[in-house]
Amino acid sequence: MEQVLRPIYQERASSPETLGVILVEKRGTGDPITDTFDEIMLIITSNEETPIYTKHYSDGSGKAAMHVISEKQLRKWLLLGTRRKVVDWLFYGKIFFDRNEFVEGLKKELREYPFYGRKLKMGIELSRLVRVYMEGKMFFEQLNYMDAYHYAIQSLHHLARLTVIEKGYAPEVTVWTQVKKIDPAIYKLYEELIMSEEPIEKRLELLFLASEFFIHNRTLDGARHIMDVMSEKETWTIQELHEHEELRMYSINLEVLIEFLIEKGFIKIVESDSKNEYVFHRDYSVGY
Template identity: 55%
Template sequence: MEDKLRPIYQERASQPNTLGILIMQKKDHQSPITDTFDTILLIIVKETEAPVFMKHYTYEDRKAAMHIVSEAQLKEWLLLGSNRKITEWLLTGRIVFDRNEYIENMRTELRDFPFYGRKIKMGIEFAKLIRRYLDGKAFFESRHFLDAYNHIVHSLHHLARLAVIENGFHPEVTVWNQVKQIEPEIFKLYEELVNSEETLEKRLKLLFLASEFLIHSRIKIGSYHLVEILSEKDQWNFQELHAHKELTYYSVDLAVMIEFLIDKNVISTRSVETKGNEIYHRYYSVKKV
């Protein structure tokens, strides 16, 4: 199949806008990494009209997918962890074109995983974890156990990803395999939730108690990025925080995370009078120790 694709990627390689091209081959029939395709052709470009452009090809009994991705989109995926396959493609795919060692340099950065990238990713995962945990707990207390189960599964997944990032690794598609080696305690919690023969209510009750302890132990590392930004000035209103270029990635989870950290005495609030009667502006700052 690669011989058939060569004219396609060679044409792209000749374009000055192309930064790098790599090929990912299907490892086995069960592997999800190539989205059921035999071959993935990833082409990274400096700029493009659409952030992602895809084409599918077929030859005899084989099929291939071409992904043309802008540099900006690629960096966003890597920062947010919203496309985990792309990390594996970058790290293990075969490079067929590499302008000024663009892909090699990116691989080095991915392997080194500098703390700047890690602290943002940990903050985002922690915010998602808090959202899922609190929503799940609310469903549990309302005795909506299936909805609570759905949320606690997702919260454990975010906890697992947070643990992997905290240990200096990128979460892979098979994140539970990573967690089993890195944080077996979290893996055992997941197994207990899924495989236990206890009633769903009892499983959930135990999981929420255990999760609360694991979340509490990660408050400092999970809130590090947000606290660092809050420390830049004496006080912030919520719109200022929401508009901050690095906190926009937290999206709708930012407000929930802030309220959680207020409850845990990490963030403090200050009320400032408005023109309205007994209505106050609410400002946020780092809790003074």
């Protein structure tokens, strides 16, 4: 479909707001990298009015998707790791237009500064890991093994991503290929969960025991970002934490992470009087 799409991306490239145009071809039938489309056309723009604009095309025999993404939105995705396919698109796509070498510069930035935003990324991934681990363990203790298995898989996935980020790499869609090289012990844990012939309850028991060890070993590094933020002042209300520009990115997992870090001694509770003499305000400060 490249020839069919050419007039479209040429028109987009003529706009002064367009920073880059990348074409990604599918590598096989049902390729998840391209969302099963034959072609993905990624257009990066400086226009912030519509951060994400998507359009689908067909020429009768093939289909393509065009994604127009603002630079700000793209950088947010890269920082948070919420659109892992975008990393693959940037590195493996064919560049058709590159204003002032913006795309090449972005790729160079990702290669040469892999630790950019590392503490924030690790914090967000730790918060996700803690939530799904706790939910999975709860289901396991309730003997709901299939639900526990679902969350166990998720927790391992977040642990894998956390490990990759810790080593200074960007997690790819094929994150387990990365983990197999970076941390074989975590890969082995994943392998045993999904491939072992042991009863599911035994596999889950092993997983939750081992995960506790892996989480413990990564809590200090994973908590550095929120600890650095909280060091900016003596005490914080939960609302102030939610409204902080960077902590907003933790989304619904922020409070779970805070409670986890209280339990581990990284954050301490600061009580103060309220209008009701029987109830105290519960604020937070760095625990050490």
